[in-house]
Amino acid sequence: MRYAILxxxxxxxxxxxxxxxxxxxxxxxxxxxxxxxxxxxVGGDGTxxxxxHRYSHLLSDCAFVGIHTGHLGFYADWxxxxxxxxxxxxxxxxxxxxxxxxxxIIVRYNNNGYETRYLALxxxxxxxxxxxxxxxxxxxxxxxxxxFRGDGLCISTPSGSTAYNKALGGAxxxxxxxxxxxxxxxxxxxxxxxxxxxxxxxxxxxxxxxKPVNHDSILTTIDHVSIKHRDVNAIQYRVANEKIRFAxxxxxxxxxxxxxxxxxxxxxE
Numbered sequence: 001m002r003y004a005i006l007x008x009x010x011x012x013x014x015x016x017x018x019x020x021x022x023x024x025x026x027x028x029x030x031x032x033x034x035x036x037x038x039x040x041x042v043g044g045d046g047t048x049x050x051x052x053h054r055y056s057h058l059l060s061d062c063a064f065v066g067i068h069t070g071h072l073g074f075y076a077d078w079x080x081x082x083x084x085x086x087x088x089x090x091x092x093x094x095x096x097x098x099x100x101x102x103x104x105i106i107v108r109y110n111n112n113g114y115e116t117r118y119l120a121l122x123x124x125x126x127x128x129x130x131x132x133x134x135x136x137x138x139x140x141x142x143x144x145x146x147x148f149r150g151d152g153l154c155i156s157t158p159s160g161s162t163a164y165n166k167a168l169g170g171a172x173x174x175x176x177x178x179x180x181x182x183x184x185x186x187x188x189x190x191x192x193x194x195x196x197x198x199x200x201x202x203x204x205x206x207x208x209x210x211k212p213v214n215h216d217s218i219l220t221t222i223d224h225v226s227i228k229h230r231d232v233n234a235i236q237y238r239v240a241n242e243k244i245r246f247a248x249x250x251x252x253x254x255x256x257x258x259x260x261x262x263x264x265x266x267x268x269e
Contacts, residue, residue, distance in 0.1 A: 008043025
């Protein structure tokens with residue numbers, strides 16, 4: 001088994017990474033940072049996001065698993081004291097693979113059809129560079145839907161629906177559904193300007209194309225990375241053909257994660 005381990009970078013996570021490397025070498029596992037079959041993140045959800053973007057070119061060939069050294073995460077489901085058990089499971093088991101949908105983002109520029117493509121595991125946002133009101137035309141399935149005015153838009157995956165999307169009042173969506181969700185960020189709604197005012201959930205065969213009306217530059221985030229784009233013609237969002245693959249060695253139900261993260265307390269029985 002070829003593996004790679006990414007650490008959050010703090011002393012606790014680094015020590016745990018080294019301990020795992022020592023144990024995995026005892027099992028004759030091969031550390032391979034370039035072409036791993038399994039990618040282990042040690043830290044939290046942010047660390048797994050970094051691992052995803054580092055190995056996004058290998059999505060069909062590797063699976064991810066997370067160990068959390070801080071608070072319970074949506075992607076990191078193993079605890080530090082369980083690493084010996086996890087290593088034995090990796091060595092002995094044909095692990096179950098769970099696939100989650102991803103978001104494809106294509107930024108198209110006015111420069112002779114030039115474009116850039118990104119994948120997001122959680123979400124992508126769209127705002128102006130200087131913090132002014134974003135004015136864009138939203139097109140769905142090739143038809144004009146609305147002219148949006150506000151602070152920005154957040155387009156999320158089902159697994160990312162529990163992140164920024166939730167703070168914006170979006171719905172929580174089970175990752176078995178191949179959809180994306182568009183949530184408004186402080187939209188302007190009055191007698192003159194009007195948006196739909198509710199999150200939109202688009203199925204896999206629907207594409208959303210968003211065209212800036214009067215902006216020279218657009219600030220996007222792709223998960224944890226902020227990128228400035230100049231001379232943008234339009235940005236297209238849809239469910240990606242690729243999926244992220246998680247290695248599962250035991251049940252890790254989505255709704256239990258939602259409960260434990262947002263509802264559960266120490267007083268729960």
